[in-house]
Amino acid sequence: MPKANVNSNHSAIWHKTVVYGIVSVMLLPILATLVYSLSSSWGATILPDGFTLDWYGQLLSDPRFLAAFGRSLLICSASLALSAILVIPAIFVVFYYFPKLDKLMNLLILLPFAVPPVVSSVGLLQLYADSAWPIVGTPWILIGTYFTIALPFMYRAIANSFSAIHLNDLMDAAHxxxxxxxxxxxxxxxxxxxxxxxxxxxxxxxxxxxxxVFANLLVGTRYETLQIYLYNMRQTSGHFTSALVMTYFLFVFLLTWLASRFSAKPAAISE
Structure with a gap:
């Protein structure tokens, strides 16, 4: 076997070892949390005394958890619906009529990340505390705030799709x-x-x-979302909290996996 191939194989093995080692280190806390959420009790021993699904049963039968989860779904869905309704036509106008504005838009959408969430929350509280619209402590202020958070993700992903479909050619053919x-x-x-x-x-x-941060400062327990519920339940049983964390993690992992699956498939031009 040529020496170059041997060195290449050794390099590939070393790279895989490093990658697998890093992934293993990152997965250890998740696996430990999963095992703890499934254990009936785990004290001074190396392994749990037994395994049970009772903690997940208590969590999924808790009306407070179901209500908090439903509120989070409602807030996120409403914010993303508002984002899609406003952002898609705006990107279409930019790409079709004013393509030179795309660079300016790329700078503007970074503004939500330029201001820390705590500073933004304090500013919003001062702005709407004495306003004629009493939206502080209501889901309406969260929907508006989450809209600004989702804007960079929405704009960049959809703008890439606009670039990939050759917008001007499609519009000319349609006309x-x-x-x-x-x-x-x-x-x-x-x-x-x-x-x-x-x-x-x-x-x-x-x-x-x-x-x-926004949910805790702007609405708090007056409109308990999933993250606020998790924060409020931190003093309860560690097994119950671990079951809550794993349920949240699995749901987010599913959403992230779906996002990667959709983004990995190239958009086909409609005939």
Whole structure:
């Protein structure tokens, strides 16, 4: 065997060893939490005394958990629906009519990350505390805030889809066949954005579901979401809390996996 091939094989084995080692270290806390959530009791011994699903049963039968989970789903869904309704037409206008504005938009969408969440929350509290619209402590302020958080994820993913489908060519072909701009956008452009849109929605949903700072400061226990429920239950049984963490983790993992599956498939041009 040539020496170059031997060195290449050794290098590949070393790279795989490093990668697998890092992945194993990252998975250890998750596996430990999973085992603890399934154990009936785990004290001074190396292994648990027994395994049970009672903690998951208590969690899934807790009306407070179900209500908090439902509130989180409602807030995230409403925020992403608002984002999709406003962002998709805005990106279409930028890419079709004003393509030079894309660079400016890329800078503007980074603004939500430039201001720390605590600073933004304090500013929102001061702004709406004495407002004629008493939205502090209500889900409405969370929907508006989550909209700004999801905006960068939505814009970048959907903008990439617009770049991939050759928007101008599609619109020109649709106009030659007699379609109006609205018809071309609704019947041709939107179907070609489906995969990018779904990927951005799943990714944004998984991110918003774990948001805690805004939810805690702006609404707190007045509108208990999943993260606030997790924070409030931290003093209960560690097994119960571990079951809650693993349930949340598995749900977010499912959303992230769906986002990666949709983003990995190239968008096909509608015929």
């Amino acid at each position: 030659l066949l007699g379609a109006s701009t609205f018809q071309a956008f609704w019947l041709i452009v939107l179907p070609n954005l489906k995969k990018g849109l779904l990927a951005s929605l799943f990714l944004s949903f998984s991110f918003l579901l774990g948001e805690f």
